[in-house]
Amino acid sequence: MNAKPVKKINIVYLLLVIAVPIAVIALGGLIGNCFFRDGGMGAVVCFMGPTLLSVAWWILGPTSIWNQKKKQMMKQLDSQGFNRNQTFYGSNQTVAVDIRQGKVALLFFWNPFEQYILSAGRITKTWTEDGAGGAGFMRGTSRVGFLFLIDGVKVRVNTFTSNQRWRMDDPKILEAISKADMMVQVLDAAKQASRD
Numbered sequence: 001m002n003a004k005p006v007k008k009i010n011i012v013y014l015l016l017v018i019a020v021p022i023a024v025i026a027l028g029g030l031i032g033n034c035f036f037r038d039g040g041m042g043a044v045v046c047f048m049g050p051t052l053l054s055v056a057w058w059i060l061g062p063t064s065i066w067n068q069k070k071k072q073m074m075k076q077l078d079s080q081g082f083n084r085n086q087t088f089y090g091s092n093q094t095v096a097v098d099i100r101q102g103k104v105a106l107l108f109f110w111n112p113f114e115q116y117i118l119s120a121g122r123i124t125k126t127w128t129e130d131g132a133g134g135a136g137f138m139r140g141t142s143r144v145g146f147l148f149l150i151d152g153v154k155v156r157v158n159t160f161t162s163n164q165r166w167r168m169d170d171p172k173i174l175e176a177i178s179k180a181d182m183m184v185q186v187l188d189a190a191k192q193a194s195r196d
Contacts, residue, residue: 006153010111021054069112086186090157097186102194121194125149126187128180140165144176146183
C-alpha cells in the first residue's frame with residue numbers, strides 16, 4: 001500500500017502534454033521561416049506537419065496513455081490479490097475497491113504513472129452529489145457523481161455528465177444517482193473493514 005499522499009495531477013506530465021506540442025509547432029515554424037522563406041512545399045510541410053502531429057497528440061496521446069495505464073493497473077491489482085469487489089471507470093479517475101481487505105485503488109487521468117493502493121481507513125468522508133438545481137419544472141442536473149475525501153484530497157467521480165440540464169426524474173439521472181449511492185456504500189463498507 002502507498003503511504004504517500006494522493007496527488008491527482010502530475011504538473012510535469014500536464015505541462016509536457018500541453019507544452020511539448022506547442023514547442024514542436026514553434027520549432028516547425030522557425031525551421032520553415034529560416035529555410036523556406038519563399039514558401040513552397042517545404043514551408044507547408046514545416047508549418048502543417050508539426051501542427052497536425054500536435055493536434056493528433058492532443059486528441060489521442062493522453063487518452064491512449066490513460067487507457068493503457070488503466071489496463072496495467074487492473075492486471076497488477078489482480079496479480080497482487082486485490083479482490084475488486086467494485087471498479088468504477090470514470091472519465092478522469094478509476095476507483096477499485098476491495099471490501100474484504102479494506103483497500104481502495106486509485107488512478108487519475110492527469111497522473112497516470114502513479115497508481116495508489118490505499119487503506120480505505122484513510123477516507124474521512126463519502127457522499128453522493130446529484131447536482132440538482134432550479135425550482136419546479138426547471139429543477140434538474142447536468143452532473144451526478146460520488147465524492148470522497150482521502151488524505152484531505154477531494155476526489156469527484158462522475159456517474160453522469162451532460163452539457164444540458166436533465167430532469168431529476170429522468171431514468172438516466174436516477175440510474176446515475178443509484179450508481180453513485182452504491183459506490184458510496186461500497187467505499188463505506190471498505191472503510192469499516194480496514195484495519196488502519
